[in-house]
Amino acid sequence: MNPKIERLIYLGVIAVLSLALLALGKKEIELRKQIPITAQELYEKLGNPKVTIQIIDVRPYEVSEEEEDEADEIDYYTGAHIPGAIPLPDCDESKAPEEALKHINPYLPTVIVSKDGDPEIFKKCAEKFTIVQNLQGGMEAWDEEGYPEDEGEYEPPAAGGGGGCL
Amino acid sequence: MSMTERILYWISIVALIAALIGVKADISKLEQKLQEVTQAASEGGEEE
Numbered sequence: 001m002n003p004k005i006e007r008l009i010y011l012g013v014i015a016v017l018s019l020a021l022l023a024l025g026k027k028e029i030e031l032r033k034q035i036p037i038t039a040q041e042l043y044e045k046l047g048n049p050k051v052t053i054q055i056i057d058v059r060p061y062e063v064s065e066e067e068e069d070e071a072d073e074i075d076y077y078t079g080a081h082i083p084g085a086i087p088l089p090d091c092d093e094s095k096a097p098e099e100a101l102k103h104i105n106p107y108l109p110t111v112i113v114s115k116d117g118d119p120e121i122f123k124k125c126a127e128k129f130t131i132v133q134n135l136q137g138g139m140e141a142w143d144e145e146g147y148p149e150d151e152g153e154y155e156p157p158a159a160g161g162g163g164g165c166l
Numbered sequence: 167m168s169m170t171e172r173i174l175y176w177i178s179i180v181a182l183i184a185a186l187i188g189v190k191a192d193i194s195k196l197e198q199k200l201q202e203v204t205q206a207a208s209e210g211g212e213e214e
Contacts, residue, residue, distance in 0.1 A: 006167050007171075017186065021182060
């Protein structure tokens with residue numbers, strides 16, 4: 001067989017297979033978006049240093065002094081949050097601390113944390129990230145399971161710090 | 167076309183087919199999980 005034709009056949013097969021893989025990959029990402037991650041699954045993933053995962057917290061960042069007595073700790077970011085979570089209240093960049101915005105990467109696998117796993121806020125937020133899942137039950141579920149929590153202002157990761165949040 | 171080139175093409179094709187099978191298996195698992203989640207959600211909704 002003519003080498004040029006043979007080469008074209010090989011390249012054609014590789015191109016078709018690559019396109020099929022791309023299409024299936026897109027389908028997988030879409031499916032993942034529809035399946036929420038449980039608090040236990042997230043905890044296990046965070047404990048694995050090989051897994052890079054970004055946690056975006058869409059609850060209010062803080063509450064006013066008047067509201068602080070009535071509000072529950074898990075109602076707002078500074079009250080309690082998953083270690084390493086990045087605050088992005090209401091998925092609105094204008095409400096997030098400037099320092100936090102610098103650390104948001106839309107291309108990293110992301111988990112959205114709301115107070116109770118609200119699908120509406122997740123839908124709004126999902127558009128901003130490529131690979132994204134909703135935390136089932138939100139911060140309430142994480143708190144109920146008794147997994148580690150941090151409190152206080154957002155602290156960016158130290159330069160040169162290793163992976164894994166827990 | 168040299169034999170080396172031919173072997174490289176075949177390695178790429180086999181790797182792509184293996185990746186396709188892997189992704190397809192992942193999709194099947196995810197579809198099953200989605201079905202379970204949807205079913206659980208609808209049952210929860212009916213109870214309410």
